Amino acid sequence: MKKLMTGNEAFAYGAYINGVRVGAAYPGTPSSEIMFNFSKYPGVYAEWSPNEKVSLDVAIGAAYAGTRAMCSMKHVGLNVAADSLFYAVYTGIKGGLVIICADDPDMHSSQNEQDNRNYAKFAKCPMLEPSDSEEAKQYVGLALEISERFETPVLLRSVTRLSHSATPVKITDAKPPSPPEEPPLYERDAQRYVMVPSNARRRHPLVEERIKKLAEYAESMSINYIEPGDKKIGIISAGVNYHYAKEVFPDATFLKLGMVYPLPKKLIQDFASQVETVVVVEELDPFLEEQLLLMGIQVRGKDIFPVFGEFSPTLVRQCAITAGLTTALKTPPEIKTDLERPIRPPMLCPGCGHRFLFHVLREAGVLVNGDIGCYTLAWAPPLNAMHTTGCMGAGIGVAHGINKAGVKDDVVAVLGDSTFLHSGVHPLINVIYNRSATTTIISDNNATAMTGFQEHPGTGKTVQEQTTTVVDPEKLARGLGFEKVDVCDPYDVDQLKTVLQDHLKSKQPSVIIARHPCVLNAKEKHNPPVVDPDICVNCGTCLDIGCSPLVQDEEYVRIDPLLCNGCGLCVKVCPQEAIIEQ
Amino acid sequence: MINIDFLMAGVGGQGTILASNILAEVGLQLGYDVKKAEVHGMAQRGGQVDSHVRWGEKVYSPLVEENNVDYLIGFEMLEAARFPHFLKQDAVALLNDYRINPPLVNMGKAHYPSRDEIEKLILERAKKLIWVEGTGISKGLGNPAMVGVVLLGALSNLVGGDEKVWVETIGKMVPPKFADLNKEAFSAGRKVTA
Numbered sequence: 001m002k003k004l005m006t007g008n009e010a011f012a013y014g015a016y017i018n019g020v021r022v023g024a025a026y027p028g029t030p031s032s033e034i035m036f037n038f039s040k041y042p043g044v045y046a047e048w049s050p051n052e053k054v055s056l057d058v059a060i061g062a063a064y065a066g067t068r069a070m071c072s073m074k075h076v077g078l079n080v081a082a083d084s085l086f087y088a089v090y091t092g093i094k095g096g097l098v099i100i101c102a103d104d105p106d107m108h109s110s111q112n113e114q115d116n117r118n119y120a121k122f123a124k125c126p127m128l129e130p131s132d133s134e135e136a137k138q139y140v141g142l143a144l145e146i147s148e149r150f151e152t153p154v155l156l157r158s159v160t161r162l163s164h165s166a167t168p169v170k171i172t173d174a175k176p177p178s179p180p181e182e183p184p185l186y187e188r189d190a191q192r193y194v195m196v197p198s199n200a201r202r203r204h205p206l207v208e209e210r211i212k213k214l215a216e217y218a219e220s221m222s223i224n225y226i227e228p229g230d231k232k233i234g235i236i237s238a239g240v241n242y243h244y245a246k247e248v249f250p251d252a253t254f255l256k257l258g259m260v261y262p263l264p265k266k267l268i269q270d271f272a273s274q275v276e277t278v279v280v281v282e283e284l285d286p287f288l289e290e291q292l293l294l295m296g297i298q299v300r301g302k303d304i305f306p307v308f309g310e311f312s313p314t315l316v317r318q319c320a321i322t323a324g325l326t327t328a329l330k331t332p333p334e335i336k337t338d339l340e341r342p343i344r345p346p347m348l349c350p351g352c353g354h355r356f357l358f359h360v361l362r363e364a365g366v367l368v369n370g371d372i373g374c375y376t377l378a379w380a381p382p383l384n385a386m387h388t389t390g391c392m393g394a395g396i397g398v399a400h401g402i403n404k405a406g407v408k409d410d411v412v413a414v415l416g417d418s419t420f421l422h423s424g425v426h427p428l429i430n431v432i433y434n435r436s437a438t439t440t441i442i443s444d445n446n447a448t449a450m451t452g453f454q455e456h457p458g459t460g461k462t463v464q465e466q467t468t469t470v471v472d473p474e475k476l477a478r479g480l481g482f483e484k485v486d487v488c489d490p491y492d493v494d495q496l497k498t499v500l501q502d503h504l505k506s507k508q509p510s511v512i513i514a515r516h517p518c519v520l521n522a523k524e525k526h527n528p529p530v531v532d533p534d535i536c537v538n539c540g541t542c543l544d545i546g547c548s549p550l551v552q553d554e555e556y557v558r559i560d561p562l563l564c565n566g567c568g569l570c571v572k573v574c575p576q577e578a579i580i581e582q
Numbered sequence: 583m584i585n586i587d588f589l590m591a592g593v594g595g596q597g598t599i600l601a602s603n604i605l606a607e608v609g610l611q612l613g614y615d616v617k618k619a620e621v622h623g624m625a626q627r628g629g630q631v632d633s634h635v636r637w638g639e640k641v642y643s644p645l646v647e648e649n650n651v652d653y654l655i656g657f658e659m660l661e662a663a664r665f666p667h668f669l670k671q672d673a674v675a676l677l678n679d680y681r682i683n684p685p686l687v688n689m690g691k692a693h694y695p696s697r698d699e700i701e702k703l704i705l706e707r708a709k710k711l712i713w714v715e716g717t718g719i720s721k722g723l724g725n726p727a728m729v730g731v732v733l734l735g736a737l738s739n740l741v742g743g744d745e746k747v748w749v750e751t752i753g754k755m756v757p758p759k760f761a762d763l764n765k766e767a768f769s770a771g772r773k774v775t776a
Contacts, residue, residue, distance in 0.1 A: 004606055004616060108621055132617075132644075165619040165644035166606055243642040313647040331649045332671040335706045339699055341663055342692035344593065344684040346629035382689065543689045548628055551683060552690040562726075 223258025234275030351565025353516030393423025592657025601730030735771020
């Protein structure tokens with residue numbers, strides 16, 4: 001039987017049928033659905049960890065104990081988890097360990113488009129790259145086998161176009177291997193697992209030897225294969241790019257690589273000798289191309305294709321035509337139009353508590369160091385209320401640094417509850433330890449909302465729907481030594497203003513928790529207010545809160561009741577009192 | 583077996599993703615190789631959502647290529663107007679007669695193109711444009727969230743395939759308590775193109 005699955009569903013299914021027992025992740029687009037789907041299978045343990053590093057350490061621990069384990073994250077999550085990846089490659093593991101990381105070419109929902117294949121080479125860790133959901137399922141099993149055979153973690157690379165595309169997957173009737181009847185026996189081996197210099201020095205040569213053996217093994221792997229065809233052009237590709245290339249070069253000879261690190265050098269040499277021109281089709285960095293060049297093989301790659309953005313059949317064809325590798329298809333006449341088609345950027349949802357907070361911050365004129373989450377949308381017009389955003393957890397440290405530089409502005413850091421627990425605690429410790437007049441505002445909506453309302457340590461629920469201890473940011477801040485900590489509901493704008501001014505005037509390290517549950521997640525809705533057309537002077541003040549149901553017509557502003565959540569912020573900001581609550 | 587490429591365009595929250603999931607599943611049930619791709623990273627926040635669905639003997643890329651789409655299914659007028667360059671010359675466009683203003687239009691800083699302008703632009707490439715009162719029909723049945731199924735009904739006549747397969751697939755993929763209502767929405771959509 002075949003079933004349509006997204007790449008992420010297929011990764012989860014592959015982990016389940018291959019006996020993965022422990023899974024850990026922090027959500028991040030486009031990887032979030034992997035762990036969510038895995039957590040629903042019977043007999044597995046799955047968790048949302050506070051961040052990617054913790055999740056990888058958890059998976060490593062399970063693999064040390066001889067249990068098959070999986071960790072999944074978005075590409076930048078591996079930056080957070082990199083320290084753990086590097087030691088795990090040195091110690092090696094016992095049970096299979098697969099680390100799935102999903103790159104995001106074109107940054108559909110990310111702050112950069114780093115090419116995580118570089119981590120494979122950097123950490124000396126093998127990496128497989130499936131091209132569709134069937135391969136996603138299969139490669140999880142293969143990665144676990146390689147992991148156990150070579151005693152190494154194995155990286156599995158996805159991209160947005162694999163994780164979020166649906167393609168058919170063969171469903172097996174076979175049951176996954178049963179869990180062991182006895183608890184796993186932990187074999188103590190401190191010389192291997194304690195990475196002090198003397199032990200690490202013994203492990204490093206083994207790592208080098210292992211990657212050589214893996215390169216030899218790559219020569220015989222069935223997932224690295226040649227598809228015979230026209231000898232004029234030989235395409236080398238992996239992952240979804242292989243499919244784009246197949247559309248554009250249906251008759252060419254292909255070398256499809258299922259393992260992108262280490263490479264099967266003999267197979268590649270053999271392939272290159274069979275064809276006139278070798279063309280590497282790869283998104284982002286010239287990762288394969290550079291290795292081929294070092295092997296002395298003449299290739300065409302980044303002289304044809306861009307090093308940024310996402311590929312598509314359209315782009316690959318255009319580049320190939322420009323390079324003279326293929327001829328243009330007969331296409332209909334180009335459409336010439338100057339019709340204005342205004343963009344539709346994502347915005348904070350109607351009713352969102354973040355909007356109240358940023359309305360107040362903008363009015364106060366403070367410098368806002370933001371973070372990664374829904375609330376990052378507050379940087380854009382018309383709110384214009386955020387001035388820096390780098391990566392998860394960066395805002396508090398940046399705010400502290402700006403304060404230490406001595407600027408006159410009042411400086412606040414704003415981050416969400418999930419981001420705070422991900423990587424905001426340590427910079428908050430720094431603020432209290434090294435004393436700066438930084439006010440940290442946790443805009444707490446009780447969910448990891450941006451990626452799909454996942455639970456986190458502050459929500460009191462786990463990914464497997466167990467009730468658990470709530471990590472309370474207020475108690476945490478007080479426990480760290482903060483004396484000035486206030487909790488308020490941003491819907492109460494006047495209270496929030498008062499609290500903010502009090503904190504700014506105090507010139508001491510402080511924390512404000514602005515708490516209102518995500519209205520989408522909590523399904524909170526009130527009656528939409530209406531605009532009295534006789535009172536409204538169409539001044540546009542309400543439009544500056546950037547709320548989509550507010551529509552400016554010629555004579556006055558009206559509210560679309562279908563979109564409106566009835567939060568009442570527009571009622572509060574209208575200087576004419578023309579918006580009336582119902 | 584011929585290749586059929588579909589492009590669905592709408593706004594987050596309109597049900598574009600469910601409709602494209604149903605369309606992909608119908609293709610699989612009809613015996614096609616199928617791939618589906620979508621962009622929905624931040625769609626919940628009212629951004630644009632595009633889904634590519636491909637049926638064929640053997641489908642490689644999950645993304646459709648420009649100049650190759652057979653059917654454009656617009657859930658929202660402006661969103662459909664972004665993609666005429668993706669269409670084949672004999673493409674058919676099904677357009678839900680519904681407008682959701684982007685923020686710049688709400689703020690009076692941009693102009694939302696007229697229905698006529700949108701129709702003219704799409705017909706520069708498509709051979710036929712069919713307006714569907716999808717949101718109206720869906721609301722009339724008591725639930726405005728079924729616009730995607732109304733559009734699928736209208737599409738099913740044009741694409742063909744056993745009606746039973748379409749209806750059963752919809753029945754399986756919508757929430758059980760709305761299954762019958764969605765079947766009504768599908769029938770209402772079929773009448774538009776009957």
